Amino acid sequence: MRAITYSTYGHADVLELTEQPTPKVGPDSVLVRVKAASVNPVDWKVREGYLDAIMDVDFPVVPGWDVAGVVEQVGLDTPELQVGDEVFGYVRKDVLHGGTFAEYVSAPVRTLATKPASLSFEEAAAVPLAGLTAYQTIARTGVREGQTVLVHAAAGGVGSFAVQIAAARGARVIGTASEANHDYVRALGAEPVAYGDGLAERVRALAPEGVDVVLDYVGGEALATTKDVLADGGTVASITEAAARDELGGVYAWVRPSSGDLAEVARLIDAGSVRVEVAEVFELADAADAHRASESGHVRGKVVVRV
Numbered sequence: 001m002r003a004i005t006y007s008t009y010g011h012a013d014v015l016e017l018t019e020q021p022t023p024k025v026g027p028d029s030v031l032v033r034v035k036a037a038s039v040n041p042v043d044w045k046v047r048e049g050y051l052d053a054i055m056d057v058d059f060p061v062v063p064g065w066d067v068a069g070v071v072e073q074v075g076l077d078t079p080e081l082q083v084g085d086e087v088f089g090y091v092r093k094d095v096l097h098g099g100t101f102a103e104y105v106s107a108p109v110r111t112l113a114t115k116p117a118s119l120s121f122e123e124a125a126a127v128p129l130a131g132l133t134a135y136q137t138i139a140r141t142g143v144r145e146g147q148t149v150l151v152h153a154a155a156g157g158v159g160s161f162a163v164q165i166a167a168a169r170g171a172r173v174i175g176t177a178s179e180a181n182h183d184y185v186r187a188l189g190a191e192p193v194a195y196g197d198g199l200a201e202r203v204r205a206l207a208p209e210g211v212d213v214v215l216d217y218v219g220g221e222a223l224a225t226t227k228d229v230l231a232d233g234g235t236v237a238s239i240t241e242a243a244a245r246d247e248l249g250g251v252y253a254w255v256r257p258s259s260g261d262l263a264e265v266a267r268l269i270d271a272g273s274v275r276v277e278v279a280e281v282f283e284l285a286d287a288a289d290a291h292r293a294s295e296s297g298h299v300r301g302k303v304v305v306r307v
């Protein structure tokens with residue numbers, strides 16, 4: 001099969017289009033014919049070797065954890081799925097090797113759910129990792145109707161889903177973004193505020209009592225304002241810094257594959273509560289450019305790769 005691979009850690013130019021054996025299919029996995037994949041910042045962080053201390057690697061690595069496609073072959077015991085089923089998933093495995101930037105990926109059934117009927121494969125591929133991250137941080141902080149929620153990096157992959165999921169729960173949402181993304185963030189259902197100097201004051205101007213939940217999807221200065229913007233009894237979740245847990249008593253989250261959570265995200269999408277923003281679609285052979293686009297740090301929504 002054709003696949004994007006890298007045989008050493010490095011910059012985007014280590015990515016090349018190569019011929020690889022079609023992956024074997026474990027007893028609780030299915031073979032997915034990949035229609036589309038998407039890029040998450042973790043893909044280029046992994047490629048650079050930043051996660052080498054916590055993940056074993058088996059080169060050559062096929063990058064990519066997000067997929068949308070069609071079940072081509074089932075495993076020995078996978079009653080959940082049949083050949084021909086349209087699925088999407090966050091296919092993170094314990095060893096870096098067989099990712100989704102390829103014609104086929106072997107995916108444990110626990111990583112997959114039925115593709116939302118209302119989405120194209122390209123839109124569906126944009127959902128799993130970012131949508132699950134938003135869903136799981138919102139679930140873990142217990143966001144509920146009547147609360148005020150501050151979403152940092154509201155225009156990004158994770159933030160775009162979080163704004164909509166929190167709003168669907170009946171929360172009032174404030175979202176940080178650059179001026180250029182304020183109309184976009186408003187359309188998602190949040191009141192936009194600019195990040196940078198004076199952020200805490202701008203949030204306080206909108207929510208004088210403070211916010212009930214901070215969802216941090218960028219870290220640094222944004223997370224550092226937490227104590228200044230949080231209402232009494234409020235809580236924080238971060239996906240970038242363990243300080244949210246260790247110093248602020250909140251949650252530090254690392255998104256987990258979950259069929260059940262992904263099915264719930266799909267339900268919100270098919271119900272019209274959550275839409276998917278695709279910034280740009282690249283061909284598989286241009287995967288390096290897709291990574292570079294994500295590395296800019298200013299993608300609106302998601303970067304997708306068509307296979």
Ligand SMILES: NC(=O)c1ccc[n+]([C@@H]2O[C@H](COP(=O)([O-])OP(=O)(O)OC[C@H]3O[C@@H](n4cnc5c(N)ncnc54)[C@H](OP(=O)(O)O)[C@@H]3O)[C@@H](O)[C@H]2O)c1
Nearest residue numbers: 041153155156157158177178181195239254255297298299
């Ligand atoms: N722990 C986990 O499980 C987990 C899961 C997913 C992601 N992550 C991490 O979380 C981060 C966000 O992921 P993502 O996929 O959402 O990234 P992304 O899509 O690349 O985020 C891009 C967005 O960030 C915004 N942004 C940049 N600097 C900002 C700032 N200082 N304040 C507010 N917004 C800012 C940009 O908006 P403007 O263009 O308007 O500046 C852009 O829309 C990444 O570091 C990623 O590695 C962790």
